[in-house]
Amino acid sequence: MQYGTRGFGTYPEVTKGECQENRMKENSEVFSMSESCPIRNVLDRFGDKWSILVLLVLSDEEKMRFNELHKAIGDISQKMLTVTLRTLEADGLVSREVFPEIPPRVEYRLTLLGKSLMPHIHGLVKWAKDNQEVIVSKRKQYA
Amino acid sequence: MQYGTRGFGTYPEVTKGECQENRMKENSEVFSMSESCPIRNVLDRFGDKWSILVLLVLSDEEKMRFNELHKAIGDISQKMLTVTLRTLEADGLVSREVFPEIPPRVEYRLTLLGKSLMPHIHGLVKWAKDNQEVIVSKRKQYA
DNA sequence: CGGGATCCGGTGCGATACTG
DNA sequence: CAGTATCGCACCGGATCCCG
Numbered sequence: 001m002q003y004g005t006r007g008f009g010t011y012p013e014v015t016k017g018e019c020q021e022n023r024m025k026e027n028s029e030v031f032s033m034s035e036s037c038p039i040r041n042v043l044d045r046f047g048d049k050w051s052i053l054v055l056l057v058l059s060d061e062e063k064m065r066f067n068e069l070h071k072a073i074g075d076i077s078q079k080m081l082t083v084t085l086r087t088l089e090a091d092g093l094v095s096r097e098v099f100p101e102i103p104p105r106v107e108y109r110l111t112l113l114g115k116s117l118m119p120h121i122h123g124l125v126k127w128a129k130d131n132q133e134v135i136v137s138k139r140k141q142y143a
Numbered sequence: 144m145q146y147g148t149r150g151f152g153t154y155p156e157v158t159k160g161e162c163q164e165n166r167m168k169e170n171s172e173v174f175s176m177s178e179s180c181p182i183r184n185v186l187d188r189f190g191d192k193w194s195i196l197v198l199l200v201l202s203d204e205e206k207m208r209f210n211e212l213h214k215a216i217g218d219i220s221q222k223m224l225t226v227t228l229r230t231l232e233a234d235g236l237v238s239r240e241v242f243p244e245i246p247p248r249v250e251y252r253l254t255l256l257g258k259s260l261m262p263h264i265h266g267l268v269k270w271a272k273d274n275q276e277v278i279v280s281k282r283k284q285y286a
Numbered sequence: 287c288g289g290g291a292t293c294c295g296g297t298g299c300g301a302t303a304c305t306g
Numbered sequence: 307c308a309g310t311a312t313c314g315c316a317c318c319g320g321a322t323c324c325c326g
Binding site (some may be wrong): 241 | 287288289290291
């Protein structure tokens with residue numbers, strides 16, 4: 001996540017099909033547009049292990065504390081929860097509010113940007129629910 | 144991908160919020176439902192580096208050969224393209240048709256199941272296109 | 287052409303311990 | 307409570323070689 005250019009960033013090229021900037025003749029080399037390729041940006045962001053899960057959990061509580069998130073997800077380490085939340089914060093998907101109390105309290109919630117993403121995530125999740133049995137059985141019968 | 148239970152599989156628990164099977168009182172231990180948790184299944188499947196990209200490329204050509212895919216994506220290694228295609232095939236999202244010719248020809252295309260997933264992927268991609276500039280700038284201004 | 291097999295480095299991520 | 311710091315390793319994925 002926080003390493004290098006973070007995952008996909010290492011791979012500068014884009015797909016011909018979707019990143020239309022460089023639909024040239026049909027030249028040999030597709031050249032780098034990594035920063036501006038939205039596909040790579042999505043995949044980079046959500047290809048990691050926990051982001052979507054954190055977003056999902058946040059999305060049906062609206063405002064959660066660190067340990068609430070931790071318990072809700074169950075098997076994420078503190079480290080990865082922290083890292084994931086920081087990344088989501090950096091991307092503007094999640095807001096982090098610190099209350100100067102003792103003991104400390106920190107509240108996380110989705111930003112508007114974050115909320116605007118959720119329908120698509122939920123779409124995926126719904127699809128997954130509808131089709132997981134088929135997929136699991138297909139996978140089994142696949143030698 | 145092909146290791147162990149493949150990525151997310153290693154982490155058996157589920158989220159309380161979405162995998163409703165185990166909304167118990169509020170007991171300490173959420174216990175394993177990995178096989179039946181659709182969220183984990185989605186994330187497991189698409190959390191990898193290339194699956195979505197391959198699906199996207201396939202989705203706007205309908206029928207592609209191995210090397211076409213390879214060129215279209217540009218920076219994927221043969222190995223990962225093979226592995227990704229095999230996984231997608233095992234899951235029933237992509238079909239693989241071998242023509243017994245010389246030189247050999249193999250055609251990949253989305254299955255109906257695969258096609259049914261694409262709207263959601265495209266939703267994500269559209270969101271990414273619409274919001275990437277905001278995100279990139281947010282990330283920069285984030286110390 | 288469309289892969290499979292093997293080797294191997296970088297890193298994602300968990301476990302553990304410590305702090306304000 | 308909400309983290310940070312350090313350590314270690316599995317595993318992801320690229321490079322290379324081979325094969326029908």
